[in-house]
Amino acid sequence: MSTGTNAPQVPRYTKKDFESDQDVRWCPGCGDYAILSTVQKMMPDLGVPREDIVFISGIGCSSRFPYYMNTYGFHTIHGRAPAIATGLRLARPDLKVFVVTGDGDGLSIGGNHMLHVLRRNVNVTILLFNNRIYGLTKGQYSPTSELGKVTKSTPMGSTDRPVNPCAFALGVGATFVARTVDRNIAHMEETLKRAAAHRGAAFVEILQNCNIYNDMAWGILYDRESKIEHELRVEHGKPLLFGPADARKGLVLDGVKARVVLASEVPAERFWVHDQSDIASALVLASLASPQFPTPVGVLAQVEAPIYEDLIADQEKRAVSERGPGDIARLLTSGDTWTIR
């Protein structure tokens, strides 16, 4: 990407430069406000000219996001944002592209595209707002809603087993997978910055509150007390520890099985030390969930892999260097021809 490296030419932006003139129309109290504000705030730190930034979204509450960003933006159709972003990157590999989606948009109707944008490793930053509910259609269960969830479309409880977004992303070959929480602004900002700096497809699950249809879905991570018990901050190279200072707990890994132990009861070297380059252990980590386990937040995995558009560009360059630029007049008369006088 050519942008981002020309730091001296990039104007000194403030958060305000990224606020559009549109009235924000989310419900008061929606978790999306905090995400919008955090994204606007981190934009100046990208070092990318504002005109080179594009936000692409699908359909759903989260997908209104581009209207509120003073960048280029495209609010598209349900589930297809990853495909549209892929095409944009193919035509314009010089642009910095974000995809904003939700649990329904990105994992239900758009699950297939999510799979493929991640496995191809297209250079886009994907923000998936997970509120475990369909908000815009007024309260049906989503693919991340828990089994037994009572919603408008499941009065007797959902019979669908939910998908774990981060485990899904890791399973399909994502090269950057992280999770953060809408109410933890500092952590969200840090996580989003790292995602935006990643070369390749970066997937960030943002646990987000829908105060109208699924209030406190992530309450366990909001409440001051329970948060201490349940939030596991993961950091590369550091042991996986959580819980209150006076009763610190940790994770140990037996084979591929995680176990919670009291920190005081095992020697320090027994703790599972997070290695973000190890996809297999990240998959185990991503699968852990409250209440049996703590909920891991932070960068679960980051690995390097070839970027799809780079490979395409390489082939194009090679084709030109080996055989010269395309020439339609020559092509038309190539091969078998005959002349009538």
Place this chain on the structure above:
Amino acid sequence: MSQTTATAPAPAKPRRILDRAVVRFAGDSGDGMQLTGEQFTTEAAWAGNDIATLPNFPAEIRAPAGTLFGVSSFQLQFGSRRVYTPGDRLDCLVAMNPAALKVHLGDLKEGGLLILNTSAFEKKNLDRAGYATNPLEDAALEERYRTHKIDITRLTVDGLAGLPLNAKEKDRCKNFFALGLVSWIYTRPIEPTLDWIKKRFTKNADVAEANTRALKAGYHFGETAEIFAECYGVEPAEMAPGTYRSMTGNRALAWGILAAAQRTGLPVVYGAYPITPASDILHELSMHKRFHVRTFQAEDEIAAVGAIIGAAFGGGIGLCATSGPGLALKSEGIALAVMAELPIVVFDIQRGGPSTGLPTKTEQADLMQALYGRNSECPVVVIAPATPGDCFFVAYEAIRIAVKYMVPVIVLSDGYLANGAEPWLIPDPKSLPDIDVRFRTEPEGFHPYAREEATLARPWVRPGTPGLEHRIGGLEKQDVTGNVSYDPDNHDLMVRLRAEKVRRVAQEIPPTTINGPAGGDLLVVGWGGTYGTITAAVEEAQMAGKSVASIHLRHLNPLPPDLGQILRQYRRVLVPEINSGQLVRVLRAEYLVDAVGFNRVRGVPLATQDIVDAINQLVEGNR
């Protein structure tokens, strides 16, 4: 390979001159009939004939040998006069096995040449083809046709004695024997095929030698065997001077895209999900990366159209090709491009339907889907090529219109055009019209949905342009500003504007060419791949003294501005289509004209004779 004059070899036997001939090679999927037909086409092209071809193959990749559904065939008509179609009835049928005979014999003219490979007529193949008795022993075959029972397999294998190839490899050369024989019968030059063999098998000298020998053996067999009393000549056709090549519709379409890519200098993103009969366009384009065409084999049809919308938003040219089922899946994406007013082109290579239908057969039944197959009021430009070579110009034209008017364009090709070939006068790319690409860069007074007066196009802005940051999407837009708007009057206005924008494309349409008198008893109106058949039928009726003319519509939405006026100059209007009557409905609705349809939906091109009959019926019923 290039030559200026084609010379036919001097035959030892009497040579009868024909105006034209229709030949069909038929055999098992594994018998190489497509290749045989293509090579014979090249030979006839070399000899200066006009040509039309009809490949016909099963959807199954390796259908069980000897079965009726595993039969593959290639038909061509070549002539010294203008050839519009691959022909209705066969002058010559080559049947490499009993199944091929059973499937195709009905199309052979009485007294036509029938060449049978006798060694394939053994019990297993006869059983598979459902013959209770061996047709080789059927006296009626000899009475009705000029039947030649030749052991092609044995003659081929015998001719390859001494070559280090196994029996199976030798057997595989038998199609070249058949080609050699037919080349002799019609005195078409085998040089281009010899040349092709040399190039194709550079890395395998033995196979090259085997095929060469088989080809020559077949040729000499015709010359020396006592069974053929005469051979035939077809003089070069009077064709416009210039350099020609044989061109199929799908290749022409791909090359039209390359021409537009070079002319505009813009990156082209071609999204595709493999689907018959459109996949060859993807294959062709993926070989031409040096034209900055980025082929994207998407995860599905929806992603393919999504990606090209993304590319168009980025200021690139977004294109995709599909067939009917894929067009259905792309509907929502196309509607987004209508709403966002972004230029994309979707090529629909129509095939038999509905559902999976007849994947390798042709049909024209997606017209209504192209015109109306989206939610709400969602007009797009629809155009259709008339011949294989025309696909080149139509692809280019579709791109030109899309970027000039900021509209999606659907191009309706079909399986017949896609795989069919014709001798194509190579155009000078400089003669192609300009493609008017203008990116807005001026921030002063910028509004995403402000419009240009003549075209109603909104400005195309490349992301990366400072000061023009803006947001678009699928929600209804406020006129001019492009902001989200739910205002009732604004919505009504925008519905009208989107329609008017498409209507204004009519200013791009040249006056309609009328083939025949400017008024009279009957006007035949066609569109798409039926051009050849309709033209041939109308010319035949005209020669018989009928007051008949024809027009062929390239532009299906908007329709040509002069169409209503032309329709009123004839007492009757006939609309032949390979569907249940789609254009005819449009014409009736649009112009209140009592047009009648001629409709056959058989997966194959219409028969010229059927249209001649329909013309006669209407003209005579008139009196």
